[in-house]
Amino acid sequence: MRAVRIDEFGGPEVLVPVQVPDPVAGPGEVLVRVEAAGVNRADVLLRSGSYHRAGRPPLIPGLEAAGTVAAVGAGVTGVVPGQRVAVLGAGLYAELAAVPAGRVAPLPDGIGMAEAAALPVVWLTAWYCLRHLAGLEEGETVVVQAAASGVGSAAVQIAAGLGARVIAVAGSADKASWVASLGVRDVVDASAADPEKEVARLTGGSGAEVVLDTVGGPTFALSLRQAAYAGRVVALANVALQPSTIDTRDFYPKNATIRGFQLTNLMEHGYDPRADLREIAARVASGAYRVPVEAVVPLERAHEAHELLERRGNRGKIVLSVR
The missing domain is CATH 3.90.180.10 (Medium-chain alcohol dehydrogenases, catalytic domain)
Structure with a gap:
């Protein structure tokens, strides 16, 4: 072959x-x-x-x-x-x-x-992180880092389908415009504005209940600062290939929760992905997700x-x- x-x-x-x-x-x-x-x-x-x-x-x-x-x-x-x-x-x-x-x-x-x-890596990752780890609920706000990526573009649609408010962070004006075409109203162009200040402005200073960190490196520290009181930060990658230097004062006074995700390890420890994959595929086939x-x-x-x-x-x- x-x-x-x-x-x-x-x-x-x-x-x-x-x-x-x-x-x-x-x-x-x-x-x-x-x-x-x-x-x-x-x-x-x-x-x-x-x-x-x-x-x-x-x-x-x-x-x-x-x-x-x-x-x-x-x-x-x-x-x-x-x-x-x-x-x-x-x-x-x-x-x-x-x-x-x-x-x-x-x-x-x-x-x-x-x-x-x-679907099996990108969409399943976004689905599991938002639905199972973060427990994202209707009416909550979620920040999606690198929203124009594969996981990011899946996450913004899954979150919107759950009735959450999405704040999508993209790395350029072109990517921000493309993410907006997915139906996202609040898009932050990180090349033109400070994402930390923009999330604070959009949330009235309270931060987001959920932050999905698809980047890692220095962005992880930013994700912690963007989280609200009792917020949930899910870290799933380090595509930056850099250490994450954080200040514990950015999360412990808020009683924030940090959850890690790695798909292969998850399956090796007993997760069966088939039911989630079938549900995601059915929603794509129905036109609910693009x-x-x-x-x-x-x-x-x-x-x-x-x-x-x-x-x-x-x-x-x-x-x-x-x-």
Whole structure:
């Protein structure tokens, strides 16, 4: 089968198209014929050798995908060959992948493969952080950092669907305008205004009940200051690749709560993502959510997808086409 492999850590140029043996579905596994694979920051970190869970090359990147079931291993129920599915796993920059059945969710009609490939990491992350960790409720205010990113653009829609007030922070005027097109009224252009002062102004000085920090580094300290009394700050990444220096006085006097999120660890400790994935996919298929796909790049040109992501010029999701 065709795949893209990393034989040594480095820049986008180390993503090399290769031919490798076809995998087979073992007991409890599903063999998926991949049609589209999502491109994520974790893939970039893996490629560069900076990912905290990285093994040693050779490695095939790819954590999320959509495709059809090619075969099922012994003991698998709930999916059958030919069924369209969304997949969480590893090594998904490939035509075929064998993944645990617990990480494969059927897809409804009405959702395309490129859209579906964006759900297992990006949308599931935003969904779990807002609904399960933050417990966001109708009428509350949520600040979404890097709102033009994949997770950010998902989060603003999920939050709005819950009846929350969204304050979206974007890194440029162009990105702020694009986030506004998703239906967000309160958008802060961080290149033109101080996000801390703007959130204070928009909340009458009280801060937000929930802050979703998708950036990390110095932004995490900002997120703590933007939180309201008894606010909840959810930290899910450090794409800044910098330490977070904080002042504990920015959160403990407010009785604020800090929650961390890492999807792979969560699943390894017992989380079954299938029910949440099915609900998200159903809402996308019904038109309740829009999955913005910035670019669809052929598998063999995965290096171009990584270059685009690393320039941070994308708005929404980048997807590899594996057909």
